[in-house]
Amino acid sequence: MTSSPADLMRRNLLEVFNEPDPARRAAAIAATYSEDVVWHEPDRILRGRKELERRAEELRAENPDWVFQPVGTASELDDIGHLGFQYGPAGRPAVTGMDIARTEDGVVIELYTIVTEIHQPS
Template sequence: MTRSPADLMRVNLLEVFNEPDPDRRAAVIAEHYAEDVVWHEPDRIIHGRAEFVRRAAELLAGNPDWVFRPAGPASGLDDIGHLGFRWGPSDGRPPVVSGMDIARTRQGLIIELYTIITEICQAP
């Protein structure tokens, strides 16, 4: 089944960056991202699926008790998907980071991902 850009944005946030199990996370990445995916973060650019898997694990390990939550609905237009997010403690305290992911897709795969941070609050 080919997923729409909006569907891929939900997968990206909820099934990759909220997935604590590294094997399940890697399987989702293998299914929904191009082998040569490029991920643009504010401070680095990640090239390829293997580096994407490594960086996602690194990011999650830095704050294991935090979760990503959508900030509104996912949207898509042609081959572009967008989803705002909030990231912070899973216990209901306010999020620490707000931002958005924007992705280019092709044939149901994310080929390029841009993560934009819009706000960083004081950690609780």
């Protein structure tokens, strides 16, 4: 069964970047992204599943109590998927943004993460 772009966006956020278990995260990465996926973050470009997996682990280690939460529902147009997110301590987002992905044959081939706002602590 081929995953839709919207399904891939939900999996990207919840099963990859929210997953604390490295083995489950690695399995989700293998099912979600092409081997040569390209991920554009605001300050870097990563190439390949291994780099994406390493960066996901870094994000978890930097803020182990933070979670990603979807904002709205995942949407799609042809081979493009989109999902807004919040990232921070549960119920107190520190960052908001969106992920946009190009997909092909049921996997993400290119991912763009756009940060739209960084919230100052109150």
